[in-house]
Amino acid sequence: MSHTHEHQGNMDMPHDDMPMVMNMMMQMNFYWGKDVTILFKGWPDNNLSMYILSLFFVFFMAFGVEIMSMGSKMIIKRPIVGGIIRDGIYYTVRMVLVYFVMLAVMSFNIGIFIVAILGHGLGFVVVKFLELVAAETTTDSNATDPKV
DSSP states (O other), X not given: OOOOOTTGGGOSOOSTTSOGGGGOOXXXXXXXXXXXXXXXXXXXXXXXXXXXXXXXXXXXXXXXXXXXXXXXHHOOOOOHHHHHHHHHHHHHHHHHHHHHXXXXXXXXXXXXXXXXXXXXXXXXXXXXXXHHHHHHHHHHHHOOOOOO
């Protein structure tokens, strides 16, 4: 019984026909500059005004993630089935924003990194402030003043 394979000579893949995708280099260290690709090819397209717009965009995405983190705490009563569906959609939108911010930071651009951190930080401060105001309002409404 012979176990030779006739197709062994055809196992090599032609390397000349492969697309140039393998030759693309990605920035793998932090750098400063407007020449960056964020989320989509061609955006912000090496344009300073579009780069500044993308900084605001990433900032507000990160800020929105933090604001959305308190969203389900603000809604007290809701129907069970409708509430679960609404919470699922809300959570999905929040996760999309989280991953978009992560992908933007993976551009390794220092400006993008800074505005993402600032957005998360300011969003966290706003959330904690709103929680403190809500807790104080609840405490004040439950307190009874002794009558003299």
